[in-house]
Amino acid sequence: MDFELKRLGFTLLGLLIVLNWGLLMGAAMRKIGARVGKRYGIPWFQPWINLVKNYAIRTSLSHGIMFYLGPVFRLSGGIGLFLFMPMIIGSQLWLNYSFQGDLVLIMYFQFFGMLGMALGAGEGGHPYSAIGISRGLSQFTTIELPLTLAIISIAIQYDTLSIIEIVQAQQGGFMNWTVFTNPVATIAAMLSLLGVLSHSPFNLVIAPNENPIGPPTEYHGSFLGVLQTNRAILHVVEAALFMNLFFGGATNWFEFFAKTFLIYFWSVFVGVVFPRFRIEQSVSWFLKVPLVIGVLAVILYM
């Protein structure tokens, strides 16, 4: 019982770290984007201010119970992913609640937040919400396909679906990382990652220019704050997933920060260079190059 309490404490601490790291990473990425555009960019603490401001908004509107539950689902999705994801290998305390489920759980828990958010935004009744969601879901189906293939590939490679075991199998020098032992699967997954993090060119969902902000059009104040909180957590956790699967995981927090930053940077790096895809373009794109690479990754291990 004592251990259980300790684990709970460490998990909450980890959540706090991840949240702040996510916010900082978000700021850093905005800053990088600005510097690429030769701007000075936002102050590094801007995300925290935005968060505080949003939680401090006084007006609150509700379109109904599901509208209110939408952000709850979304944040539960983010935090849940965090809970089921081992963060730092090497310490029992930073493994969170990952003993309850394996990689498949992570794969499908991603949808928890998406689905809830979709429903919440749906009850908002705004046409753009529905359009945004329909695009998001359409795109997400195809994003998952190469990722699924990559995961099957590494599951065959390591003969397990347990993230902890996958990470442990990669210990002992960077040449053991999946990225070097199974580069094809890594490529497929990293292409999927672009979609998972929904940066440009795969950000039609919230494309501010043609479809103002997409699903969260009606969300404001604390609802929006919850969504931003989730976004910060989710980005770190997604990056952590890829870190665990392909880049040898992390044995301490510094390694964690460095690796998640670089993985996240990959999507930003692509995002600042490429313009946005239309939905049928992005769907077809994922079903061309990444799919072929993913199939190749599986065939190599068949």
Add this chain to the structure above:
Amino acid sequence: MSEEKNIEQPSKQAKTFENPYYAKREVTGPDGQKFIVDPMKDYFSDECPTVHEPNSIPVVEKFLNWARAESLWVLGFGTGCGSIEIGPLLTPRFDAFRYGVMPRPTPRQSNVFIISGYLAVKTLKRVIRSYEQMPNPKYVLALGSCTINGGMYYDSYNTINRLDQYIPVDAYVAGCMPRPEALLAGFNKLKELIKAGKAENANEYAKNFDWYKANQKKIIKDWNMPDYNW
């Protein structure tokens, strides 16, 4: 000129303005039951705005005001010719992002409404709607002479002369047109006001709601929206 006087004036048209979409209608339900649908009541909330008192703990309120001041999300709604000046604001040359200014596409997530110049009566209606849809700590930055006294359109039959008669204005940026630097100065002025706790115009609007509404309805003859657009 005496001839002109002889010309008889056409009388004012007696017009009623009813939006057919919002007219009451009789509808048959799926079970054959008939009932009246009144869109203005059934589709729009008729609640009035309320005054949201600032946080009772001064330190907290000061902190929150600081956060509000440093995170100004602008409603991207180009109301007049001045909106041409907002674009450069986000370019590397002026880079308003460094002051925490960011454009948002939806009023629900914005705090600052930039009225960029002249306002036709028609546009005013949309401005009111968008303003009312913004959540409570909200600020109006009026840009250009037109918003102060009508500017070069002072005698036009369809542009308003004074914005503050219709919605509360926090800061004016004078000029025709003001340059982006002036706009940045306006933002900084607004920040000062917010930090000083003086930018509580959303509450003012709620307090003087009837007065504002009377002014708005005086010129918007085809008032076909609820009194407060949530």
Add this chain to the structure above:
Amino acid sequence: MISPIHIITIGLGVAFALGFVNKKAKNFSATIMLVAIGLMGAISVAWLTALLQGAETVQIFTAGFKPPYSINLMMGIHEAFLTTLINVAGLLGGLYLLQSLKNAGNHAIMVFLVFIMGLNVIIMTRDAFNLFVFMEVVSIATAGLIILTETGKSIQAGFKYMLATGIIAGILLLGIIFAYYFSGTLNIDSLAEANITTLKGGSVAVLMILVSIILELKPFPANGWALDVYEASNPGISAMLSAASATALYFVLFKVLAIANENWYHILTVAGMLTFIGSNLLGIKQNKARRLLGYSSVGQMGLLMAILGLKPILGDKLEFIAATILVSHYLAKAGLFWLAGIVENDNIKNWSALRRKPILLVLFGTFLFVLIGFPPFPSFYGKWELIMQLSSNQHYYVLALILLGSFLEGIYLFRWLGYAIKMDFETLPELNINWNKIIPPVLFGVLVYVAGYFTSALVPELSALNYIPLLFIAGIYFIDSLPAYIKNTVAIIGMSIYGYQILPPLYENDMLRFIFAAIFIGGGILTLTAGYAYKGKRSGFYPVALLMYAGLAYIIQATNTLEFFFGWELMTAGSYFLIIRGKKSMPHGLSYMLFSIAGAYAILAGFGLSFAGTGTYNLSSLAGISSNITIIFSLLAIGFMTKTASLGLHIWLPGAHAEAESDVSPMVSAILLKAGVFGLLLLIINMGHNTETAQIGYILGWLGALTALVGNLAAAFQEDAKRLLAYSSIAQLGYILFALAMMSHLGLLTAMYYSINHFLYKAILFLTIGAVVMRVGTHMMYKMGGLIKNMPLAFIAVLIGIIALSGVPPLSGFGGKWLLYNAILAKGWYLQGAMVLFSGIIAFLYLFKLIYSVFLGQMKDNLRHVKDISIWFAIPVYILIIGIMIISAKPEWVLQPLGDMISQWYPNAALAWNGGLATGPYGYWNGNGIMITVGIMFVSLATWLWMMSRKAVQVKQFNIVYSAEAPQRPETTHISYNIYAGYNKALGWIVAPKITAFWDTMTEWIHSLAQYVRQLYSGNGQLYAIYVLAYIVVVYFTMIF
């Protein structure tokens, strides 16, 4: 015992005597006639009972000489039975024709009497010349009866009939003369003894005799005259021709066949099959009821002829097969012609007039099912026995052709039934019904059930069958006039008692059957509960619903293939009627039935082959098959896959499920489809351990994956809520097929888990959406929207349903996905597996569309005041939700026993359980723990956000930011129609309706072929005569070569 000769004496005597009766005393003469036929019948019945009790066959020699010098009659068991049939038909037919005969006058009454008497003699006589004479008598009488209705058409038909029978009679006479010339006898038995074919020129005699009798049986294509007769004459007469004449003539063929040699059996088989297929093919294009019945009659006679031709292989089973099919045909065809006389409308589309008198509709349906050979009617057993015998003797082509012909027959018969059940009947005139016209068909309707019961008693494999459910259904039918809630209660009580009886022993002994029985019976009770929401009588619903459940229960309890097939056919019939109850269900009911029949025939063929291989009907004997494994497995799998609606065989499903009533959709989707799964499971656990089946399994795996992909994609592009769910069912069954096809421990576990889950959530979704549809009056999702405000109960149910379906943790669907991952990795089906998982993700598209378009978004004007779903729908739905919650929180309660069960067959790579933690070959999963973790997290976050936003202003649907405007109408603001347009652009080509197009083309071809062949029948009497002659020539040349 009265001598059978008195049948003749009574007939002839009364007929002559009638000549002296006053012409105006028509009532008297008609009564006399009926009494006479009754007496004749009494004699036959008396002989039948005596013979059945062991009396000796008697020979009667007229004029006191022995053959060949006298005419002799015989009264054996065959003769007694057939004369009984003919006299009963004559009695009822006479009753039916009472008015017509009276109107036509005494001579008509006389003719009718002579006709019946003649048929009796034809059956009894053993003398060739006597046979010829009475055949002529019957011919002339028939012609007289045909022109009884004095229309131009009937007179033409009578003429054509005379023309054709004249030719035939001439040839027959020639043949008899030759036979006498060569053998010196006219007695058939003596002719047979003389082995006439071996005599010089004898074969010509045999040819002439046999070919003329074959021609009398109206073989295709030399039967145009007969069809005109059926069509044009009074339906009462047609009934006599079809039931009595055909029966007698068939017996003549049976008798005379004794004189023929081996070659004739082949000729008969070929001629019979040609007729069976040809006339059924032509029937497809036919819209006139009586002509259609004519085609069907001719076809059935063709089948019977072929059966006679198969005598060498059928051996002592011949009589059973022929008798069951003959009796079925006799009862059904007479009944149908009589109904045709009542309907008085020759267009099959106008047979909906029968609905004015529901008993007639029931009779009609009964007779059609008799013709197709559904249980519990005699023809079912006959067909079963026939197929079994054919396959054990390796007559695969004949087997295939018989099934093909039956299938063709099914097409037009069920189309007709569909018209009768579904077409509008308000505009049709009232039926003109006399008591004497209604008694005969009703009596035959009863007889057909009685016959079925007695036939089943002859089949030892069915001795264990429990008839109580069927009696219960009959009971329900008799209280059909009571209000629905009473019948509903009775039905639920009945099912509960039945469940109470069969479930506990199954739980002890057979986990597999227990689970499916629990789904069938538990699901049945739950879906029936929803029936309380219906007001009024709901007539006809309960018997058919219970029939389906009874069929399912029989399938579960079946120990041999016959019982299984019996249950399968009952289930098909019941579900057909359930499906066709929907408003626009006519075409979907038909396509369902056709796929089902085709599937059932595949199963039949498969069972036949397995019988051939093992020599036993036992279901478990499937495991012992050593030959033809691939074919048997494929046939059975295809048969079962018509029910699971796998890709290619799925086109019946969307329409059938979507258009069915609100509480029927869950029955046919959540429950009925599991019958196919059960069949496949049986197949795999029995036959799955072979290398051959493993190869088929590989194909099935791909097929399942493709089904899942196409089903889900198609569902995403639907606008009709129920159609969406129907496509979703296709896809879900695709997962199950995929998992089953792996034939591994985890595969089967996944399939079972999916089956249970699919039952739960699809029942929830279909019930809820069905209830919503009942409230809002449309299936189209874009016409709904925003209903969460009015229907919170429905919303919660659908929400739970879609979360469970989508596989999002923590609800039960995730277990399925986890198992699937492990199974795929363990089996090594990576690419197919990825396809299945991909389609699982596509499911999100339609699930979101479903819940969003219906419950979220903008509410429409006309739906502002709809109420929440009926409480009677909500109760079963919430019971099912509790089920989902239990399975989600405690998956080990289900998975552990399932795993133990599957280990019997596939012990390798099982899951290891440690409390709630399951460890598979690849991963681990703690459903219990996840549920708790997610629950605590969700509740605390919800509370936190609620604390922050508890003062929220409740706004209404147009209070949205709308680019500074306000929405004008909810219809234009609710984004739902074609919401996945972009996705459609990218991937829509996958679901282009190629398969539907394929089946449409097939249908078109069959119709075109029928149309082409139909040109044979020009309606020209001379041409028909030439056909008859040509037929003889062809047979002659066939004999020579």
Add this chain to the structure above:
Amino acid sequence: MKDLINKLSKAYELSDVVYQRPNFTYATANKENVISLITQLRDLEGFSHFVLLSCVDWIEDNIFQLSYILNNPTQKYDLAIRCMIDRKEATMTSAHHLWEQIATYQRELKEMYGIEFPDSPRLNEDFILEGWDDIPPMRREFDTKKFSEETFFPRERPQSNDPATYMKNKMHPDEWDNTPSSKG
């Protein structure tokens, strides 16, 4: 082009023909003739493109001048047909059947000048103005300044200064007198 004008002049009594530019001509026609004239121009003379329909308020002469400007894309030639109608009974035959877009011009003229075009589609719907219930604002008897002052809460405007004196006094009191321009 003169040939064309001469030809038309005979048939339609054109007056005030002004050859404005080599490719642009004004002509005035009677109210009754205008529609048939532009029909002929469209169908027979190749003026297939309708440029615009506008109005001038000649309040002193108590007339509205309508100008239909047509374009002949093959010859690259514009022809403006002017037509004077009475201000008091400002009604003109609708020409929307010739070019559909004319209906829109006519809505504008109805809204801004109050000119009636019977049978023109959607003529009485709001076009640019929303909820306007005063006299049509482009009629010259409408006093827009007065309207603005009555309606829009005018702010007290600052005293308007002569820029030259203002600059002299306020900004350059010393230098001003010495500039050459002030001397000259």
